[in-house]
Amino acid sequence: MGVPETGGVVATGRLSLAAQPWLADHAVSGVVLLPGAALVELAVRAGDEVGAGVLRELVIEAPLVVPDEGAVRVQVSVGEDTGSGVRPIAVYSRADDADVDSAWVRHASGLLGEDVPAVGEGLSVWPPEGAVAVDVSHLYEELGARGYGYGPVFQGLRAVWRRDDEVFAEVALPAGEADSAAGFGLHPALLDAALHAGAFSGARESAGDGLFLPFAWSGVSLHASGASALRVRLRSTGAESLSLDLADGEGVPVASVESLVLRAVAEEQLRAAGGGGGDALFRVEWSSL
Known part of the structure; x- marks a missing residue:
C-alpha cells in the first residue's frame, strides 16, 4: 500500500504456525522465533516496491515470537527518500486479535538504498581449491x-x-x-x-x-x-x-x-518474550525501597 505524499509504502501480513508451519522448525530455548533472515526477506521485498532493493542496514531490536496458537500481524514501513535514494525501513508486529488501539512492537529498523553493488565473481570452482x-x-x-x-x-x-x-x-x-x-x-x-x-x-x-x-x-x-x-x-x-x-x-x-x-x-530473555504474549516488550526500572 502506497503512502500519499511521502512515496513510501506500508506492507502488511499475518504470521502463524497454521499458515506457515515451517516456522515451527526455528526455535531458540523452546521459543519459536521469526528468523533474522526472514526480517531481511521482508525488508528487501518491501524495498523492491519503491526501487530500493539493497538493504544497507537492518538492526534487530527485539525478537519476534511466533505464538503456538493464534497469529501475529506484521507491518513493514518504508519511508520517503531522504536523499540519494536512501529510505528508512522498520518492521513491526502485534497480536492478530489485539485491540485497534494496541501498540505495535518495533522489531527491526534500518535503511534501504538504490545503489546496486557490482556482482562478485561467484563460486564456480567447487569444491574450492585447497579447502x-x-x-x-x-x-x-x-x-x-x-x-x-x-x-x-x-x-x-x-x-x-x-x-x-x-x-x-x-x-x-x-x-x-x-x-x-x-x-x-x-x-x-x-x-x-x-x-x-x-x-x-x-x-x-x-x-x-x-x-x-x-x-x-x-x-x-x-x-x-x-x-x-x-x-x-x-x-x-x-x-x-x-x-x-x-x-x-x-x-x-x-x-x-x-x-x-x-x-x-x-x-531468560527469550522465555520472557515467549511468555508475554501481547506484553512481550519489557524494560528495566529501578524502584525505591
Whole structure:
C-alpha cells in the first residue's frame, strides 16, 4: 500500500504456525522465533516496491515470537527518500486479535538504498581449491544441546570445507520445501542455514557456547531469486561478525552480505518474550525501597 505524499509504502501480513508451519522448525530455548533472515526477506521485498532493493542496514531490536496458537500481524514501513535514494525501513508486529488501539512492537529498523553493488565473481570452482572437508554429521545435535531447536526445514547444512580464514558450505532446503523457494527472494530457512556454517569458523569456535542471534545486517544485496540450494563462502570478520557470498548450484551469484554482527542472548530473555504474549516488550526500572 502506497503512502500519499511521502512515496513510501506500508506492507502488511499475518504470521502463524497454521499458515506457515515451517516456522515451527526455528526455535531458540523452546521459543519459536521469526528468523533474522526472514526480517531481511521482508525488508528487501518491501524495498523492491519503491526501487530500493539493497538493504544497507537492518538492526534487530527485539525478537519476534511466533505464538503456538493464534497469529501475529506484521507491518513493514518504508519511508520517503531522504536523499540519494536512501529510505528508512522498520518492521513491526502485534497480536492478530489485539485491540485497534494496541501498540505495535518495533522489531527491526534500518535503511534501504538504490545503489546496486557490482556482482562478485561467484563460486564456480567447487569444491574450492585447497579447502579441507569438515565433518558436519553432529552439528545439529550439538546445536540442539546449546538451545537451538532447528527442525528439518532449517537443518539445511549439507557439507563444509575450510581454507585459512574462509569457510565454504553447501546448503539446501529439504525436498518437501524446495518448491516453495520460488515464492521468496531468498527463502529464510536457506539463508539461516548458510549462517550455520559459521559454527566452523575459528573465531566463532572460540566465542563460547552461548546463544548467539543475528543483530545487525549490513550491505545485503539479492542478485537472483528463488534458489532452493546454495554454495556459501563465509569469512569471519571478528569474534561476533561475518560476511557471506551466496551462489547457486552453478556458482552464479545469488546474494551477498557485507557484514552480519551476532549478539549473545540470555535464555531468560527469550522465555520472557515467549511468555508475554501481547506484553512481550519489557524494560528495566529501578524502584525505591
